[in-house]
Amino acid sequence: MSTCPQNIVDYMHEYLDGDISLEHEQQLKKHLQNCSKCQQHMHELSDTVAFVKSAAHITAPPHFENEVMKRLPKGKNRIGIQNWFRRHPILVAACVFLLFMSASLVGSYSNNEFSVTKQPNLIIEGQTVIVPKGEVVKGDIVVKNGDIIIEGEVEGNVTVINGEYMASSAVVTGEIEEIDEVFEWLWFEIKTLGNNIVGVFQ
Structure with missing residues (x-):
């Protein structure tokens, strides 16, 4: 058969x-003769085709599938962390947002660069x-990472982060706040962010 043309096998x-x-x-018939x-x-x-065709008519006993399914081990009804994430997407998004906000806030807290809000009539000498x-x-x-000396008048709040507030005969109509700890600074940033968000919606 190895010498026979391939098309004969295809014809079979x-x-x-x-x-x-x-x-x-x-x-094909001429070649087979x-x-x-x-x-x-x-x-x-x-013979192979006949066997396959005869085997195709074999049917499983009644209730075979149900009996097999009963004998399989039961899976644990445990809610994994991935299922919890899928069921609470808004909560997960809020946690991720807070995590990134906290990281950026703490990162900016550790920045030792001097900064001050722009206001007219201020004099800046070093820090x-x-x-x-x-x-x-x-x-x-x-004022961040610096000191403030008030000899005149401020119609608003004064906040000093990682610095000192010094005043002689100063008049400040708002609150005066000195922030030296990370948590105090973080609370100040959250309040500021909240006030900005409220201001947008008003």
């Missing part, structure tokens, strides 16, 4: 599938902010 498969053309069927090895191969293929005598600053003043 076409014949067994019932897809063979009349011309190919005639060529003269080749005993191909006859044997065709007989083996026919010291001065409100000169006789001057009135309208608005809040926030």
